[in-house]
Amino acid sequence: MPSPLIEFQNVSFTYGGEEGEPVPAVRELSFAVPRGEFVAVLGHNGSGKSTAAKLCNGLLLPTEGKVLVDGLDTADEAQLFDIRRRVGIVFQNPDNQIIAAIIEDDVAFGPENLNVPPAEIRTRVDEALKAVGMFEHRLAEPHKLSGGQKQRVAIAGILAMRNDAIVFDEATAMLDPRGRREVMDAVLRLNREQGITVLFITHFMEEAVLADRVLVMDEGRLLLDGTPQAVFAQQNALRAAGLELPIPALFAQKLRAHFPALPEDILTEEDCARAIFRLFAQKGGNAQ
Amino acid sequence: MIKEITIGQYYAGSSPLHRMDARMKLLLTLAFMVVIFLCKNFFSLGLLAACAAVLALLSRVPGGMLLRSFRPILMLVVFTSVLNLLYTNGADTHPLLELPVWRWTLVITREGLFIAVFTTVRILCLILVSSLLTYTTTPSMLTTGLERLLSPLARLRVPVSVFAMMMTLALRFVPTLIEETDRIMSAQKSRGSNLETGSLLKRIKAFVPVLVPLFVSAFRRAAELAYAMESRCYTGSGTRTSLKQLRLRLPDYLAAFCLLLVMAGVVALNRFFTAVI
Amino acid sequence: MSSVIECDKLCFRYPNTAKTAPPALEQVKLTVERGELLAIIGHTGSGKSTLVQQLNALLKPTQGTVFVDGKNIWENKKTVREARFLVGLCFQYPEYQLFEETVEKDIAFGPKNMGLEADEIKRRVCRAAELVGLDKLLLKKSPFDLSGGEKRRAAIAGVMAMEPQVIVFDEPTAGLDPRGKEHILQMLLRCRAETKRTILLISHNMEDVARLADRVLVMHQGKAAMHGTVEQIFARAEELTEMGLTVPCVTRIFLALRRMGLAVPPGIFTLEQGLRELLRLAAESGCAL
Numbered sequence: 001m002p003s004p005l006i007e008f009q010n011v012s013f014t015y016g017g018e019e020g021e022p023v024p025a026v027r028e029l030s031f032a033v034p035r036g037e038f039v040a041v042l043g044h045n046g047s048g049k050s051t052a053a054k055l056c057n058g059l060l061l062p063t064e065g066k067v068l069v070d071g072l073d074t075a076d077e078a079q080l081f082d083i084r085r086r087v088g089i090v091f092q093n094p095d096n097q098i099i100a101a102i103i104e105d106d107v108a109f110g111p112e113n114l115n116v117p118p119a120e121i122r123t124r125v126d127e128a129l130k131a132v133g134m135f136e137h138r139l140a141e142p143h144k145l146s147g148g149q150k151q152r153v154a155i156a157g158i159l160a161m162r163n164d165a166i167v168f169d170e171a172t173a174m175l176d177p178r179g180r181r182e183v184m185d186a187v188l189r190l191n192r193e194q195g196i197t198v199l200f201i202t203h204f205m206e207e208a209v210l211a212d213r214v215l216v217m218d219e220g221r222l223l224l225d226g227t228p229q230a231v232f233a234q235q236n237a238l239r240a241a242g243l244e245l246p247i248p249a250l251f252a253q254k255l256r257a258h259f260p261a262l263p264e265d266i267l268t269e270e271d272c273a274r275a276i277f278r279l280f281a282q283k284g285g286n287a288q
Numbered sequence: 289m290i291k292e293i294t295i296g297q298y299y300a301g302s303s304p305l306h307r308m309d310a311r312m313k314l315l316l317t318l319a320f321m322v323v324i325f326l327c328k329n330f331f332s333l334g335l336l337a338a339c340a341a342v343l344a345l346l347s348r349v350p351g352g353m354l355l356r357s358f359r360p361i362l363m364l365v366v367f368t369s370v371l372n373l374l375y376t377n378g379a380d381t382h383p384l385l386e387l388p389v390w391r392w393t394l395v396i397t398r399e400g401l402f403i404a405v406f407t408t409v410r411i412l413c414l415i416l417v418s419s420l421l422t423y424t425t426t427p428s429m430l431t432t433g434l435e436r437l438l439s440p441l442a443r444l445r446v447p448v449s450v451f452a453m454m455m456t457l458a459l460r461f462v463p464t465l466i467e468e469t470d471r472i473m474s475a476q477k478s479r480g481s482n483l484e485t486g487s488l489l490k491r492i493k494a495f496v497p498v499l500v501p502l503f504v505s506a507f508r509r510a511a512e513l514a515y516a517m518e519s520r521c522y523t524g525s526g527t528r529t530s531l532k533q534l535r536l537r538l539p540d541y542l543a544a545f546c547l548l549l550v551m552a553g554v555v556a557l558n559r560f561f562t563a564v565i
Numbered sequence: 566m567s568s569v570i571e572c573d574k575l576c577f578r579y580p581n582t583a584k585t586a587p588p589a590l591e592q593v594k595l596t597v598e599r600g601e602l603l604a605i606i607g608h609t610g611s612g613k614s615t616l617v618q619q620l621n622a623l624l625k626p627t628q629g630t631v632f633v634d635g636k637n638i639w640e641n642k643k644t645v646r647e648a649r650f651l652v653g654l655c656f657q658y659p660e661y662q663l664f665e666e667t668v669e670k671d672i673a674f675g676p677k678n679m680g681l682e683a684d685e686i687k688r689r690v691c692r693a694a695e696l697v698g699l700d701k702l703l704l705k706k707s708p709f710d711l712s713g714g715e716k717r718r719a720a721i722a723g724v725m726a727m728e729p730q731v732i733v734f735d736e737p738t739a740g741l742d743p744r745g746k747e748h749i750l751q752m753l754l755r756c757r758a759e760t761k762r763t764i765l766l767i768s769h770n771m772e773d774v775a776r777l778a779d780r781v782l783v784m785h786q787g788k789a790a791m792h793g794t795v796e797q798i799f800a801r802a803e804e805l806t807e808m809g810l811t812v813p814c815v816t817r818i819f820l821a822l823r824r825m826g827l828a829v830p831p832g833i834f835t836l837e838q839g840l841r842e843l844l845r846l847a848a849e850s851g852c853a854l
Contacts, residue, residue: 044742044743044744044745045712045713045714045741045742045744045745046712054515057519059515059518059519081521084518084519084520084521085521088519088520089515089516089519091512091515091516092740093509093512095464095509096509096512096513096516097512097513097516098460099456099457099460099513099516099517099520100428100456100460101427101428101456101459101460102426102428104531105428105456105531105532108530108531109517109520109522110520110521111529111531112528112529112530112531113520113521113522113523113528114521115527115528115529116529117529118529118530118531118532118533121529121530121531122531125531141463142460143463143464143467146609147609157520158520161520161521173740174739174740176608176609176769177769177811178608178609178809179609203741203742203743206814242742242743242744243743244743247772247814247815247836248814248818250836251814251815251818251836251839254836254840255839255840255843258840258843258844258847259843259847269814269817269818269821270821272818273818273821273822273825276818276822276827276843277822277825277827280827280846280847280850468661471656471661472661472662474618474623474654474656475654475656475659475661475662476662477623477649478621478623478649478653478654478656478724479649479662479674479675479678479723479724479727480646480649480650480674480675480678480679480727481674481678482678496664497662497664497674500664501661501662501663501664504661504664504709505661
């Protein structure tokens, strides 16, 4: 059994209060993300999601416990480059993570820091931009792009480092529906086709249902951990954590009172439409 | 709207000037400016003006755009010309025209006229060559060029690459901050802020509600940016490779050679003809 | 007269844009009835934000007229200034406009600019804070010490305290978590119920539009593409989807069912309607449940 790509071992993190009391953000958090998995993390603001994201590649170091990336301890400063090369983060605000005034220069930023030879940077930049569908914009200026496009550039900036995993820290929160769809499509493709491990922190339930596995955080702790079906079956626990069911699931729940034959595990629109159709196709058959 | 703003005044193209190495362009522009100041008479200045005109043609930047770059300094040119015209008189001068104005008589001399024309041409040449540099080189290329040229200073512990990174970030964030200022101004105007009228003091005070949020947001951006850069292995020290490779090619050397020739020409013409200045 | 806003043949072009580029607004006609909640939907760049900035005279139309409360806002300097206070504009991410030392002072900024008496300002600040659900204890705090959701509500209170006839909210729930979103939506409903004010809501979230709006204006490429009741607009779900706009989740499910061949109408946008429609269909197909 190979070691998981990202592993939290009983991690706690407390923001050092320079003036006020120390604020615990993450408490005794343990989980492991195997290579290639797509894990969604849900939780309301202040549940410790963003802190957990920054713990993943050593931007923050645990006050207690250990974070391991491919077996490397993030607390070991000598390993920091190797850790960050493996795990990149796409942040919430698309404007505050693009560094250069030209798109391809920005994508090259990571490899440049890793001292990759110039000719190879060129191939990596082109490949990364093609992987997120931004190659034709490589000479554009960032402020002329839409939010979704900027986030895809940010993803390319990480791919160019030949990473294994990307952590998305509410990367779709500031985007319009079109931008969210663009980013989501890119993420799914990278996960399925290139086997990139994804830790996707979000507020949007309809994004979480696309994951292999969902973690729910509350008050800095791990509240639920399981497949989307298993997690969204726990409606009361979710409500307590300030979260709702995805709308198709809510709709199916409402329908089930009248149509008990409807299956329990409906999460997406397609599931819902197909289940309803099947219900009526059968009924139609019965009636004739 | 913000999408229309282009920082700097780069004019996209693929002329010989566009294709030159940014370092060479920076150096030659500097040298050209020095030579402009070496000119002593109309013949040497004429040679330089002709060279500048040839460069402008080579760049394929539309004439209208070049003229636009003169606009900001038009007032300065007019002002210095008038001063030169009116205040150049004395023993060795040849009066051309005498204008009675109220109690005084303004004397315009041949020397005054020459100097006024000479300085005007000189300033226009300076503006033209420096605009050609910015029209044919992207701001980020200019930064890279400057960084490479100054890289020997790194040995004297001058943090050249950090300065270059600061310049890159500034270029990147100017449009973002302009957009943000615009948005905050609109928001405060919607709450009845009066930013357009009133005395200077009043207007400065009226800008507090714009400046405070702007600074708060700039600091927040800086903090987030620091995380993003750190996450991508930036340390601020040590060496970095670069996607952009600057290479000196034959045309660059040829350009340098041409400038040397021009320089020699200027020196010779200064010698053989009498000086205006 | 009952319309509080009337725009006709409104055209606008941003200065310094290329002559060949399409104008930001083109021949927009808009009437807003007193007391209604009108949702404005459309892509980023469809002209929604440009349109609402015409309503309080932040941008001057290149052509056409804007009447607020029966008055042409561009008649003279005084009417322009009045327009700022008749139509309150709450921008996207309004928390980025907070600047005062205390929340109270920040909320009072608008009323103060209106030249109101101290007592009246105080009353309005309290009222606005109450409407947005800000605790009284927070009023003395620095706005920069509040949580994200509280900041947003404090900034909204700053617009509400001007007590404008019309309040425009540009994406008031953008970037908030589910709890924060619900807070803002509850606040909108309360504001409506208690003050009877006219509300314009720019939103990308069709669930919110379906839940809150009376009527909907669809902006597309600078033009008013559709204007009608929520039922009328979502009945044209297929057209909206073609424009690349989203429609409520339930509407999408019903569109999928239609494509599969079920005889359901296209304009379903709430869970209740959906349930009712399926029950009717079940009854029609004549089978016991």
